[in-house]
Amino acid sequence: MRRADRLFLLIHALRGRRQAITAQQLAQTLEVSLRTVYRDVADLQRSGVPIEGEAGVGYLLRKGADIPPLMFNPDELEALVVGSRFVRAFGGERLGRSATAALLKIEAVLPPELRDRSARTRIFAPELENRIEASGLIDVLYGAVQGRQLLKLTYRDGEARASEREIEPLCLSFWGGSWTLGAWCRLREDYRSFRPDRIVAHVVTGETFADSRERGLDGYLRSVGAQGLER
Template identity: 80%
Template sequence: MRRADRLFLLIHALRGRRSALTAQHLADTLSVSLRTVYRDVSDLQRSGVPIEGEAGVGYMLRKGSDIPPLMFTPDELEALVVGTRFVRAFGGVRLGREAAAALLKIEAVLPQELRERSDRTRIFAPEVQRMENSGLIDDLYAAVTGAQVLRMSYRDNDARPTEREIEPLCLAFWGGSWTLGAWCRLRCDFRNFRPDRIVEFVPTGETFPETRERGLKAYLAAANAL
């Protein structure tokens, strides 16, 4: 279970209780160790969740407290809404779809006041027809996560065609365009490729290991040194 899900369930278990729940009961409910419960409760308390109690006694939410299922301030919620709109517009088909679904889940459990605040934000990212809607970003990201060597036809800055074989390492969005960071086997160096200049590409069927010299960390170090 992810830690974020575990913390959410821990708060849910304590909500509405009139008596304290022991750490052992919480550990059994969440299928975790006592040590994990103690650490999670301590982290939640430090973040402002009104949990009272102690080890050996039990825990409960402070009497009179009414925390929403998700503890967002209005500004935090607006940031989520705006971020979701940008991901939906520029993040590719898969991420856009999942971001929209995630926001629906968040808004479904928000208090009415915060739900109305999310509807009032006036920052938009219109979903018009663009490269991201074609599935190209999704396909490139699948190659990145699958460490797939790609063979591609690419147009350089002067629109001249060139054939490349690359090891794709990451995708970066610069507010107006995407770049694909990769190790170029032709140049024997790191290169950035713009997806909108890719004429076509195919996986070669080969996968590559991330080494210290040619992996993501080395790419980022080289990019920061420019």
């Protein structure tokens, strides 16, 4: 996490609080060391941010230093909370961390009644270690999609037949119980959908490709009948 982002999150963790939050709690929330929290708080205080408190006691933003709350109604807030839980459970590690940070920013500026509503939301998406999202593979595949990087795969089809593929990854789709990786397959010279749980081995080659009209994302979406998909 960039230091500027960490300082921003630290300030938002302090906003709207009636009681001091300890350095230990801040360290756990931001996933940093106590030493980093102490250093960041001291730097913010020297910069003029009105943080009151001290190590061993806790920290608060001085009364009147808050910003106006975001204008969410209860249903909108619940949608954001539930959505962030699903992203944390199914979106891979990188997006999961980002969802947690985004929700922290939102909840930090909510009035108490909406913050309480957020805590009472009873729709959960448990994070389990035996799911593919916990393996790191979704992060790798999404990184290749974003970077337009050629992938080499050892892939098993539904009948357990293995093949070697070079693919240009175009998108990831989540269907509620499984993922598919949409790609242009250089072996088949056509669009194909690959299930990440059938990928035996993968290599990010470092070679990049262009997202062209002939074999890019729009063409893939048309091939699977999803040209109206929001993106």
